[in-house]
Amino acid sequence: MTDQPSPQPRKVALVTGSSRGLGRAMALQLAAAGFDVAIHYGRNAAEAEKVAETARAHGVAAQVFGADLTTPANAGALVEHVIAAFGRLDVLVNNAGITRDTLAVRMKDEDWQAVLDTNLTSAFTASRAALKHMMRARTGRIINIASVVGLMGNPGQANYVASKAGLIGLTKALAKEYGGRGITVNAVAPGFIESDMTAALPEATRTAYLGGIPLARFGQPEEVAAVVAFLASDAAAYITAQVIGVDGGLYPH
Amino acid sequence: MATFDDVKEVIVEKLGVDAEKVTPEARFVEDLGADSLETVELIMGLEDKFGVTISDEDAESIRTVQAAVSFIEGKQ
Numbered sequence: 001m002t003d004q005p006s007p008q009p010r011k012v013a014l015v016t017g018s019s020r021g022l023g024r025a026m027a028l029q030l031a032a033a034g035f036d037v038a039i040h041y042g043r044n045a046a047e048a049e050k051v052a053e054t055a056r057a058h059g060v061a062a063q064v065f066g067a068d069l070t071t072p073a074n075a076g077a078l079v080e081h082v083i084a085a086f087g088r089l090d091v092l093v094n095n096a097g098i099t100r101d102t103l104a105v106r107m108k109d110e111d112w113q114a115v116l117d118t119n120l121t122s123a124f125t126a127s128r129a130a131l132k133h134m135m136r137a138r139t140g141r142i143i144n145i146a147s148v149v150g151l152m153g154n155p156g157q158a159n160y161v162a163s164k165a166g167l168i169g170l171t172k173a174l175a176k177e178y179g180g181r182g183i184t185v186n187a188v189a190p191g192f193i194e195s196d197m198t199a200a201l202p203e204a205t206r207t208a209y210l211g212g213i214p215l216a217r218f219g220q221p222e223e224v225a226a227v228v229a230f231l232a233s234d235a236a237a238y239i240t241a242q243v244i245g246v247d248g249g250l251y252p253h
Numbered sequence: 254m255a256t257f258d259d260v261k262e263v264i265v266e267k268l269g270v271d272a273e274k275v276t277p278e279a280r281f282v283e284d285l286g287a288d289s290l291e292t293v294e295l296i297m298g299l300e301d302k303f304g305v306t307i308s309d310e311d312a313e314s315i316r317t318v319q320a321a322v323s324f325i326e327g328k329q
Contacts, residue, residue, distance in 0.1 A: 132297065135293075135294060136297065136301070177290065180290070
């Protein structure tokens, strides 16, 4: 008579905005850590499918989901689709974000609203949908990708900075509200990371920021993803309501 | 009575109260000590148990064990 314990079902992680950049690195590290991964994209289905293929090489399931998160209701629906597809959701990483940089005096209402809707309100609606599931499961992890500028401020990014500071507040509020249900909520605040978003910065800005970074270099997406993977792991069970900087020392907490 | 017993089971599980305290007239907050989050969990538990959807407005009006039983019976 064989008496082998049935294998533990794999946990499921959804990373919004994971067809490229930081989100891609996060999804792949979570896959490497043994999570089934839901890859979300806004526009680029082909890139997302490539990420899913790479993730599957780790022996986990990976599925691609498209959703336009400039409309916050879509973020809640996205979470519900992922739960329907995988039957569970253990980790939600609210990573999707956009910028519409300009001076505040030139910033149109639409520029403000689009950034707040995508970066903050969609993270809220996704979290709300995930929490309903995680409350039932009495466990879960929500990881919000904020930014060092949400802590420091940054000229030309009033909308983006406000959205990222908002994510930090959302993190702390949800951590307090759902801690009693075994759900942890943390934020990761990347500094200047090599990505499409920072590649678009003017050279003078890049040089100026480099001067303020004690480690004297920009970070790599994998260095942010490593912290996300840690926060998603069992080892991080006692960490909640925190903002973890991954910024080369740019902003001392 | 079947509905009452099933509702009672959900209440005992979600609020962690003794079964004998779950009388029809018991109020969730005042008598059974539910906080706001536990009240939400209770409603979600009833939805799961009975396969019904309870709107936020209806949930607001379900404040006693009997109200929950009546609501569920009305949906069945």
